[in-house]
Amino acid sequence: RPHLHLQIQISLFGEDDRLIVVKDVTRLFQLEQMRRDFVSNVSHEMRTPLTVISGYLETMVDNSDDLPARWQKALRTMAQQSSRMEALITDLLLLSKLETGEHHGAEVVVNVEAMCRQICQDARALSGEARHEFQLDIAERHFLRGDQDQLRSAFSNLVFNAVKYTPAGGKIFVSWYTNREGAHLSVKDTGIGIDPIHIPRLTERFYRADPSRHKETGGTGLGLAIVKHVLLNHDGKLEILSRIGDGSEFICHFPRERLAEPETLPASATE
Ligand code: ADP
Numbered sequence: 001r002p003h004l005h006l007q008i009q010i011s012l013f014g015e016d017d018r019l020i021v022v023k024d025v026t027r028l029f030q031l032e033q034m035r036r037d038f039v040s041n042v043s044h045e046m047r048t049p050l051t052v053i054s055g056y057l058e059t060m061v062d063n064s065d066d067l068p069a070r071w072q073k074a075l076r077t078m079a080q081q082s083s084r085m086e087a088l089i090t091d092l093l094l095l096s097k098l099e100t101g102e103h104h105g106a107e108v109v110v111n112v113e114a115m116c117r118q119i120c121q122d123a124r125a126l127s128g129e130a131r132h133e134f135q136l137d138i139a140e141r142h143f144l145r146g147d148q149d150q151l152r153s154a155f156s157n158l159v160f161n162a163v164k165y166t167p168a169g170g171k172i173f174v175s176w177y178t179n180r181e182g183a184h185l186s187v188k189d190t191g192i193g194i195d196p197i198h199i200p201r202l203t204e205r206f207y208r209a210d211p212s213r214h215k216e217t218g219g220t221g222l223g224l225a226i227v228k229h230v231l232l233n234h235d236g237k238l239e240i241l242s243r244i245g246d247g248s249e250f251i252c253h254f255p256r257e258r259l260a261e262p263e264t265l266p267a268s269a270t271e
Contacts, residue, residue: 004028029088040096043089050089054082074250084218091222092154095205098229100150111261113138114184115148119156120174123163130168137175144183145236145260154230157223158250159185164217165248166191184255188249194242202240203228234258 004224007023028203057079064072113136120134144151162172166189173188194202206221208214214221223239227250235255242248 012228028113043092088220091220109143114261116174120160123159127163135173150230154227162189183254185252190247193244193246199240
């Protein structure tokens with residue numbers, strides 16, 4: 001066997017007695033590895049045919065003026081659904097790379113303020129007619145050391161979720177602050193909120209507080225799982241505060257060691 005994985009549990013009894021349990025979890029590790037490989041392979045294999053189908057469907061939608069209305073509608077639905085499937089595959093691939101640590105790009109000093117401004121701008125487009133109000137509160141000049149692409153996908157998942165789960169006209173606050181414990185990025189909304197019983201499970205793949213809503217919101221069900229893994233890769237953790245009807249707050253906590261001064265950054269790291 002190339003690798004043996006052991007789980008060791010030591011329990012203390014009284015002054016000197018110890019119980020040591022050694023468990024061979026190699027098989028469990030292998031199964032987990034197989035699951036990851038399988039998901040990653042299937043996603044890879046599905047990506048190319050799906051890109052072709054989506055491409056043709058878009059062309060057909062663009063040239064469907066002469067077709068009867070019901071065919072036009074059918075084509076539009078097919079195009080929408082195939083782009084949803086593309087988004088799902090992109091997220092599945094990203095998640096499996098994050099899990100294996102394969103996605104680790106070079107660490108740079110990330111300008112969180114510039115990144116969040118850009119994300120809010122994109123989120124405004126997503127909000128569209130709903131006209132959410134965005135408030136950015138980023139006074140700190142501190143930057144964060146990490147993988148730029150990973151952090152961008154984590155923060156944008158949180159801001160886009162805030163848009164998706166906040167009714168029209170609601171507010172979305174993005175703030176970045178540091179204190180003795182470290183650095184914190186908070187994304188807060190005045191949206192529908194989450195029942196506390198769901199909170200501990202929200203970062204599981206495909207877990208949804210309200211499964212009937214996901215068709216409207218168009219999410220992949222993997223957003224918060226991605227956020228959790230990005231934070232794990234950055235020694236951080238996610239805190240979720242929410243009450244039904246009052247809105248939600250998602251806070252990414254990073255340790256102080258992740259903070260960096262802008263002067264130390266390589267030239268390519270600013271946005
Ligand atoms: P989805 O694609 O379903 O949005 P996510 O992993 O991003 O998947 O989120 C998981 C679930 O967490 C969502 O289905 C929703 O129930 C809940 N959720 C996430 N963000 C918010 C938010 N800002 N307000 C209310 N509920 C949220």
